[in-house]
Amino acid sequence: MKSIIQEKKECFFCGKTDDLHLHHILEGRNRGNSDKYGLTIYLCSYHHDMSDDSIHFNPIYDKLMKIIGQLYFERTYNEEFIDVFRKNYRED
Numbered sequence: 001m002k003s004i005i006q007e008k009k010e011c012f013f014c015g016k017t018d019d020l021h022l023h024h025i026l027e028g029r030n031r032g033n034s035d036k037y038g039l040t041i042y043l044c045s046y047h048h049d050m051s052d053d054s055i056h057f058n059p060i061y062d063k064l065m066k067i068i069g070q071l072y073f074e075r076t077y078n079e080e081f082i083d084v085f086r087k088n089y090r091e092d
């Protein structure tokens with residue numbers, strides 16, 4: 001499924017259009033659900049995992065993106081986020 005968060009193929013953080021990686025907002029056991037429900041974004045390598053300013057090394061970015069992902073999910077689907085992902089990123 002295509003991303004429900006992004007229309008264009010560009011870095012979600014800086015808008016760069018080359019050197020892009022597809023990032024799954026929820027990984028591990030929820031990686032498949034991230035694909036299924038379109039909770040993916042493109043990031044340039046710098047913002048993906050090649051710097052301290054990247055989503056894989058900055059926990060604040062990661063948490064923020066998970067909250068945004070949950071909000072988009074709730075706006076898009078009639079299912080409960082917690083029923084699908086067994087997580088709620090909006091409670092703390």
Ligand SMILES: [Zn+2]
Binds near residue numbers: 011043044047
């Ligand atoms: Zn970037």
Ligand SMILES: [Zn+2]
Binds near residue numbers: 022023024048056
């Ligand atoms: Zn990633």
